[in-house]
Amino acid sequence: MTLKWRYRLYHGVVFSLFTALVIYTFHDRLLYLMIAEIMVFVLIVLSFYLFKSLFLPIEQINLGIDTIKDQDFTVKISETGMKEVDEMIKVYNSLIENIRNERRFQKEQHFFLSQLLESLPIGVLILDYDDQIAEYNPAASKFFNLEKTDIGAPISKVLPFVNSTEATTTFPIKRYQNNYYRVIANTFVHKGFHRKIIMLEEVSKEVFAIEKKAYDKVIRMMAHEVKNSVGAVNSILEELKNDLDTEEANLLEISVRRNKALNQFINNFARVVRIPEAHKEPIELGTWIEEVLILMKPKAEAKGVSMRFINPGFKVYQYIDATLLEQVLINVLLNAIDASENAAQKEVKVELTKNQLIVTDFGIGIPEELQKELFTPFFTTKPKGQGIGLTMVRDILEKHGFQYRLSSDNGATRFQIKF
Numbered sequence: 001m002t003l004k005w006r007y008r009l010y011h012g013v014v015f016s017l018f019t020a021l022v023i024y025t026f027h028d029r030l031l032y033l034m035i036a037e038i039m040v041f042v043l044i045v046l047s048f049y050l051f052k053s054l055f056l057p058i059e060q061i062n063l064g065i066d067t068i069k070d071q072d073f074t075v076k077i078s079e080t081g082m083k084e085v086d087e088m089i090k091v092y093n094s095l096i097e098n099i100r101n102e103r104r105f106q107k108e109q110h111f112f113l114s115q116l117l118e119s120l121p122i123g124v125l126i127l128d129y130d131d132q133i134a135e136y137n138p139a140a141s142k143f144f145n146l147e148k149t150d151i152g153a154p155i156s157k158v159l160p161f162v163n164s165t166e167a168t169t170t171f172p173i174k175r176y177q178n179n180y181y182r183v184i185a186n187t188f189v190h191k192g193f194h195r196k197i198i199m200l201e202e203v204s205k206e207v208f209a210i211e212k213k214a215y216d217k218v219i220r221m222m223a224h225e226v227k228n229s230v231g232a233v234n235s236i237l238e239e240l241k242n243d244l245d246t247e248e249a250n251l252l253e254i255s256v257r258r259n260k261a262l263n264q265f266i267n268n269f270a271r272v273v274r275i276p277e278a279h280k281e282p283i284e285l286g287t288w289i290e291e292v293l294i295l296m297k298p299k300a301e302a303k304g305v306s307m308r309f310i311n312p313g314f315k316v317y318q319y320i321d322a323t324l325l326e327q328v329l330i331n332v333l334l335n336a337i338d339a340s341e342n343a344a345q346k347e348v349k350v351e352l353t354k355n356q357l358i359v360t361d362f363g364i365g366i367p368e369e370l371q372k373e374l375f376t377p378f379f380t381t382k383p384k385g386q387g388i389g390l391t392m393v394r395d396i397l398e399k400h401g402f403q404y405r406l407s408s409d410n411g412a413t414r415f416q417i418k419f
Contacts, residue, residue, distance in 0.1 A: 123200035278321035310351040339363030366408040
């Protein structure tokens with residue numbers, strides 16, 4: 001039984017007994033009986049108003065409790081005109097107003113931060129208390145191909161190159177696949193607990209620019225010195241051949257050829273730093289790829305390698321510099337053909353889809369520890385390689401704004417270009 005009904009029952013019993021006592025006492029004196037009955041009525045009316053005054057604050061408190069339970073902070077309680085009750089109502093309304101303002105501020109702030117994270121060009125990962133991924137933004141998903149299944153996974157497993165999540169004043173640059181990222185670790189307070197946030201800013205263009213500037217200077221110095229020396233030496237050797245017998249002239253001819261080979265070697269390096277800007281125009285890729293494959297067919301047949309083109313069945317147009325990108329495809333196909341020469345499956349597969357181009361060979365593959373070094377200038381796995389082919393490929397694809405990846409697993413090596 002509620003307090004209100006107990007109060008009513010108690011006063012009902014009291015006034016019933018009081019009325020019975022009045023009737024019993026003044027039943028033979030009518031005037032006194034009427035006066036007593038009027039007094040009882042007045043007491044009942046006063047008791048009603050007292051009841052209302054006592055339970056109105058309780059009703060208002062219950063109303064406030066219900067609105068708080070329902071998380072409805074838009075409801076305010078009207079003042080009653082009773083001083084004590086109105087003071088309580090003012091305090092409650094002020095509290096509700098503060099809560100409503102705080103909730104609105106938090107919602108606006110949360111919306112702003114959500115929109116900011118959505119549009120940031122840097123990858124953002126929020127970790128839980130065990131360094132597991134709790135949230136990530138679209139940029140992080142794009143950079144590292146994150147999926148919903150990665151939520152709850154340790155960051156060390158998903159992104160092994162992030163080897164520390166502790167906040168520091170230095171921001172190391174880490175390499176992941178073919179790109180470089182600046183790793184920024186920090187903390188923030190959420191619900192009274194410290195949480196970690198990892199920001200990954202792609203700095204590949206800056207690193208490549210510094211790298212290219214360095215080897216550009218070295219190559220230009222080398223090319224200048226070698227060309228000047230080779231030209232002068234060959235001129236002297238050509239003059240000497242006329243005054244020597246056949247055997248000695250043949251030796252000088254060999255020297256001239258080696259000098260010319262050295263000159264060509266330097267020219268190949270110099271080409272890397274003289275790649276022009278891409279002048280893009282819409283090209284139908286299926287036809288363009290078929291033309292390149294026809295060009296490369298004799299090279300493949302000479303090594304007993306077949307080439308298979310998987311066409312999507314519809315026309316795929318992309319804005320490209322056909323001349324520059326042709327150098328990319330030729331270089332990739334040459335590497336795939338060389339890798340397939342001694343393979344059990346002598347086939348190079350070229351697959352075109354709406355969003356990417358994939359060149360696959362089934363040769364010996366590339367060890368995992370070497371894959372991350374392949375696009376480094378002057379790095380090569382070939383005994384007679386110069387280490388400039390994939391560097392040129394990288395620079396041309398960067399000029400087009402295309403993503404690329406070279407991977408080797410399960411007996412297949414794939415070069416992917418994402419448009």
